[in-house]
Amino acid sequence: DAEITQSPRHKITETGRQVTLACHQTWNHNNMFWYRQDLGHGLRLIHYSYGVHDTNKGEVSDGYSVSRSNTEDLPLTLESAASSQTSVYFCASSELRDPSTDTQYFGPGTRLTVL
Amino acid sequence: GDSVTQMEGPVTLSEEAFLTINCTYTATGYPSLFWYVQYPGEGLQLLLKATKADDKGSNKGFEATYRKETTSFHLEKGSVQVSDSAVYFCALNNTGGFKTIFGAGTRLFVKA
Numbered sequence: 001d002a003e004i005t006q007s008p009r010h011k012i013t014e015t016g017r018q019v020t021l022a023c024h025q026t027w028n029h030n031n032m033f034w035y036r037q038d039l040g041h042g043l044r045l046i047h048y049s050y051g052v053h054d055t056n057k058g059e060v061s062d063g064y065s066v067s068r069s070n071t072e073d074l075p076l077t078l079e080s081a082a083s084s085q086t087s088v089y090f091c092a093s094s095e096l097r098d099p100s101t102d103t104q105y106f107g108p109g110t111r112l113t114v115l
Numbered sequence: 116g117d118s119v120t121q122m123e124g125p126v127t128l129s130e131e132a133f134l135t136i137n138c139t140y141t142a143t144g145y146p147s148l149f150w151y152v153q154y155p156g157e158g159l160q161l162l163l164k165a166t167k168a169d170d171k172g173s174n175k176g177f178e179a180t181y182r183k184e185t186t187s188f189h190l191e192k193g194s195v196q197v198s199d200s201a202v203y204f205c206a207l208n209n210t211g212g213f214k215t216i217f218g219a220g221t222r223l224f225v226k227a
Contacts, residue, residue, distance in 0.1 A: 004158075101166050
């Protein structure tokens with residue numbers, strides 16, 4: 001069965017370190033997304049990609065970067081981790097170009113703690 | 116800008132009780148509306164959706180009707196089960212944008 005996986009599931013790091021969160025999907029979807037989930041805020045979009053070599057900023061992109069070198073993977077990098085980036089991170093993918101009708105498929109999440 | 120407002124939780128119900136989780140939205144144009152559910156330790160998954168006014172989305176006994184006149188998309192279920200305990204997110208996506216806007220989520224506890 002097709003799926004979307006994230007690794008690691010839990011990560012503790014220190015302020016200032018570079019951290020990369022992995023996201024891998026076997027749906028062969030063109031669109032991939034990274035969100036962060038914080039209490040009281042729901043999910044907020046960090047970055048998204050429509051396809052290979054395409055990346056776009058979401059509403060909370062400062063301090064994060066992504067790259068899309070193939071269809072299956074969209075790693076999220078925190079260049080210099082800050083305590084404000086402690087959160088649960090979700091990767092998602094979707095197939096269609098029309099977001100108004102498309103379903104997003106979510107990974108299980110990565111809980112990141114920055115000390 | 117566009118936004119989604121959900122009722123605050125947690126909501127605690129006994130098994131077989133009637134469930135309503137309120138969701139209202141603010142958006143220009145004609146957004147599509149979604150309910151996602153997040154079970155403990157898992158990612159979100161689509162529960163139901165409606166793409167135009169007066170549409171009713173339904174799945175697993177849950178339903179929600181797109182009410183443009185009241186800008187609402189309330190989630191209902193006639194008889195909840197313990198297995199329905201989860202966090203429920205209302206969301207919208209407006210025409211022309213790739214940004215799906217999620218509400219803050221409402222946690223539901225169902226007691227046996």
